[in-house]
Amino acid sequence: MEQNMLSLDGICCRFGDTRAVDRVSLDIPAGQFVGIIGPSGAGKSTLLRLINRLVERSEGGIHFGSREITGLRGRALRQWRRDCAMIFQQFNLVDRLDVLTNVLVGRIADHGLISSLTMRFSEAERELAFHALDRLGMAHKALERAGNLSGGQQQRVAIARALVQRPHVMLADEPIASLDPGNATRVMDALRRINREDGLTVLVNLHTLDTARAYCDRIVAMRAGRVMFDGTARQLTPDVVRDLYGTDGLGQIDESVTSTSLRRLELA
Numbered sequence: 435m436e437q438n439m440l441s442l443d444g445i446c447c448r449f450g451d452t453r454a455v456d457r458v459s460l461d462i463p464a465g466q467f468v469g470i471i472g473p474s475g476a477g478k479s480t481l482l483r484l485i486n487r488l489v490e491r492s493e494g495g496i497h498f499g500s501r502e503i504t505g506l507r508g509r510a511l512r513q514w515r516r517d518c519a520m521i522f523q524q525f526n527l528v529d530r531l532d533v534l535t536n537v538l539v540g541r542i543a544d545h546g547l548i549s550s551l552t553m554r555f556s557e558a559e560r561e562l563a564f565h566a567l568d569r570l571g572m573a574h575k576a577l578e579r580a581g582n583l584s585g586g587q588q589q590r591v592a593i594a595r596a597l598v599q600r601p602h603v604m605l606a607d608e609p610i611a612s613l614d615p616g617n618a619t620r621v622m623d624a625l626r627r628i629n630r631e632d633g634l635t636v637l638v639n640l641h642t643l644d645t646a647r648a649y650c651d652r653i654v655a656m657r658a659g660r661v662m663f664d665g666t667a668r669q670l671t672p673d674v675v676r677d678l679y680g681t682d683g684l685g686q687i688d689e690s691v692t693s694t695s696l697r698r699l700e701l702a
């Protein structure tokens with residue numbers, strides 16, 4: 435098995451009668467930048483949460499290289515959660531702490547209880563955190579209160595916090611959904627740069643087709659828990675988009691997949 439290949443094999447997740455994720459199988463090679471698109475309720479968030487075990491699968495398996503993920507417990511599960519860092523639409527920073535300390539929180543999993551509680555970090559860790567901020571163009575804000583930053587800046591700090599975990603996989607659940615276009619571009623650029631420079635696998639849930647087409651090596655489209663399309667941006671033709679979101683047009687399309695982006699696709 436290819437080292438660090440993330441493999442989902444017939445993975446299912448049910449909530450009562452709802453099949454949030456329904457028999458999804460994907461092989462994601464190390465270093466791929468994968469965008470997951472689809473209408474609201476398609477199962478995109480649940481898929482990412484299954485991978486990092488925030489929700490449990492009903493059926494199927496997940497492997498990372500030779501490691502079987504769905505059975506991990508205790509220490510091994512904590513290690514896996516470090517290996518696949520997650521970032522969210524809400525940046526989840528501690529507003530009243532400074533930016534550097536927020537990034538250092540990403541190291542806490544490596545600490546014992548006492549040093550975590552007192553938040554004592556080594557000089558090497560502080561340097562690591564500072565370096566991560568620098569890569570995201572945020573080093574100059576290191577000592578500022580996190581709550582004073584803009585949304586885009588907070589999301590870049592959240593990415594820096596994820597990076598100091600030294601993950602192999604980055605799971606990003608709608609990381610730009612609450613950002614203006616300029617900040618959305620800065621965050622997506624940062625994710626792609628890290629993906630290219632570190633060979634980090636990135637799975638990102640996106641609401642806009644244009645962004646998925648611009649950034650992703652591979653686009654996976656979901657509807658009603660199933661994978662309806664898996665291919666490159668070039669293969670995601672207007673016909674495929676219409677099939678995905680329904681022929682009766684924009685009514686079924688998630689509102690942020692705008693008519694403008696669809697029209698642009700049609701003209702392409």
Ligand SMILES: Nc1ncnc2c1ncn2[C@@H]1O[C@H](COP(=O)(O)OP(=O)(O)OP(=O)(O)O)[C@@H](O)[C@H]1O
Nearest residue numbers: 449452453454472473474475476477478479480481
């Ligand atoms: N914890 C839960 N309990 C019950 N149902 C859930 C839970 N989480 C998700 N669901 C349901 O599973 C389905 C898939 O939800 P999910 O959030 O994964 O979709 P999504 O594609 O990420 O949607 P969105 O783009 O709106 O965030 C939906 O029908 C949702 O209502």
